[in-house]
Amino acid sequence: MRKLIAPLLTLLLVLGLGAGIYVSVNEQLAKQSTVKVRGLIGSEKEDFFRDPRVIEALAKQGLAVEVEKAGSRQIATQFKLKDYDFAFPSGAPAAEKIKREANVNKAYEVFFTPMAVASWKLIAGILEANGIVSQRDGVYYIIDLTRLLQFVTAEKRWSDLSKNGGYNVKKSLLVGTTDVRQSNSAAMYLSLASYILNNNNIVDSAAQIGPIIQPLESLFLRQGFVENSSAAPFKDYLVMGPGKAPLVMIYEAQYLEEASRANSGVSDAMALLYPEPTIFTKHILVPFNDKGDRLGAALADDPELQKLAIEHGFRNHDAAGFRDFVKSHNLAVPDTLVNVVEPPTFEMLEQMIVMIEQRYKGN
């Protein structure tokens, strides 16, 4: 018996060792071809990078991505950029700020999304009765941003509106945003509001800022404490109801991503409103080295990753793909937005934000 056991065990040992070596060599090979890439992103893209399908598609390209989220404007001011391989903020102005800070010229425009306002049907109804919101094509809501800003700058409260049953509260009529000093989505709202207050012209000189800066400041200061990055107010919207903020400035992609999810937090009582005019936020990847560069190229060019971006609510050059996505999830979304304005130049926007920052400091 013993005579049999010894050779048998030897055989098993050899097989076992062989298998072990095979597995470990394979792992080594896989590890060698996969590059770890570490970067800073706007929080609204966190779910995209955590999606197993995205992780797999990136792995096929030999990329393993590790992300930390931050306010898109915060990235340029509060982080040591050389510790990272890339930054992927929201908004061209934030990307520009990072490019200057890190002294790089290259950038990838990966996808885009219009600014939208997360709200409730109840609230949309009240605003409709006050001539601020209208339904278009019977499917989606448009906010007349010029009229809304008239109410906001006149410091109206919800209790001042007519037919406000269900929301007769003392709160000021304000659009909830992130911190304009830290985050792009608030800066986009500032871009839109400055366009309207500047008589429907993009602010292009310092002289134009003076007369409108006070009402612009108050859009943010009156809100009190706000969050640094756009995921937080949207999460509050999903769980805290209209009592927290009845109107929340978000990226369209955030809402569409949540609404298309299985077990979605978007309920029948909720509604997505489109400001008119609106503004597009470009999501731009700024690489700091070759690794970041590889990721930028993969995200911008790989058809699978571009398709997955649509699944997360973003728009890109594949308009038909976006249409299919919207249709398959029964979402009420305008196919094309016509009244879209450009943000002011980087310098002009910076100047407005710095002035608001001074006011936060009490100057």
Place this chain on the structure above:
Amino acid sequence: MNTPLRFILFIFAALMLSGCDGQKNANESLTVLAGSELKDMEPLLGDIENKTGIKLQMTYSGTLDGAEKLIAGEPTDLAWFSHGKYISLVQGDRNRILAQEKTMLSPVLLGVKESAAKAWGWSDNPNLTWRDIAAKADSGELRYAMADPASSNSGFTALVGVATALSGSSDALSIKDIDQAQLSGFFKGQQLSAGSSGWLTDAFVKEQARLNGIINYESVLMALNRDKRLDEQLVLIYPKEGIITADYPLMLINGEKREAYNKLVAYLTSPEFQQKMMEQTLRRPVIPQVKLSEDFASPLLVELAFPNDLAAIDKLLFAYEDKHRRSSHAYFVLDVSGSMAGARMQSLQTALKNLTGQDQTLSGRFSRFRSRETLTFIPFDNQVYPAKTFTINDPGSQSADMQAVRQYADSLQPLGSTGIYQALQAAYRMALEARHKDPDRFYSIVLMTDGENNAGLSEDGFAQFIAALAPQDRGIKTFTILFGDASQEGMKQLAEITEGRLFDGRESLNQAFKTIRGYQ
């Protein structure tokens, strides 16, 4: 067994062991600086460790104290408070918080006894405002418990909320909007204060007969009802202007622990944990996938704006301490026996002088003696020395009032043996007499001793004295400070028979005196 077989078996065993080793989930331990209101999470920490492999080592702290520790760079991996807004404001550009994620929700509310709520028409009344509540407090009908805003997050949140609502402005509070008259009315009703919301809750249960309301987290108020700790159920009030909700952000402080932090956040915000957390702690979930259970009231929860202005918050805290809250009369029964000589006496003198405005730390600034406050010092050794009383009219650190207290502290001389209880009894007699004359103040006694009683009245004799007090003469608490060679058990019992609390001053006498300020 022959040698080759033994060898092969050995190799096998070694391979198996190494295989196991590779799979074993290395447990990690993270330190957490946490608000004391998170103590009720302890039963869930085991579950968190099982699911994530991460052990959380909690160290508890108060509002300003915790903020101050974080800003000062105290080493901790994580921080977990009922809200992070104040800390975010105070940190300025220091960027101590590397990431934060909300983990649960609970608004700070007023709970009112059912009979009172019915009598005042407050049950299910959607039009009830904070102004109505302030009027009832001003008239003396509403008598509530609320924690001290400088020490406790529930008190802090309540103060900010009430001041915002009463300002009449619908925006974030600014200095010019603070309505001092309305606030004074509102805080007339505050008849019990404490340095922590947990202790406040227990004290409210003990003193429920004389009070009819309590301000605390919705979760705490619901737990009081669920656990049937009160003779009468509480009605939770959601005033029309709104409330402020605590959102318990888990904050990453040590960047090297980011991976573990991400793992924790993923589990804490999972439906599995959120469901468990809601059922056990009665806080609201932060993800829409977990539906609010029917135990929760579901009116429109209007959220008040939280101020972004540190100067406004500072001013509000000082106005509360110096103007709005009931003024207090604090008795300090201080051991000046021979054993206090040297370093001990010095720490006592420093601790007292720090309360005159010399401690300029965040928590020090708000624990100083307040305007309108009366202080009586009763030094003792084997005899009780004449009491010395000061009234603070000007709380500036260089004022004559504060200087007088400092001079007095410096004049204390150690001598003789230790007669604790006769001194304490003398303090009670003085405090009772003062309360008869002026009942609308907070009365409390602090006892600091470094040794055992070896002169005068015995412990039993003092217990008999307390037990024999007439019902209307009860309720003056003694806060005992453990110091030097004092008996922990004895000081604890002494705190218990007077419904006070024991504080450990052995590590820092200064910190103990500061912490007690929240209860005075």
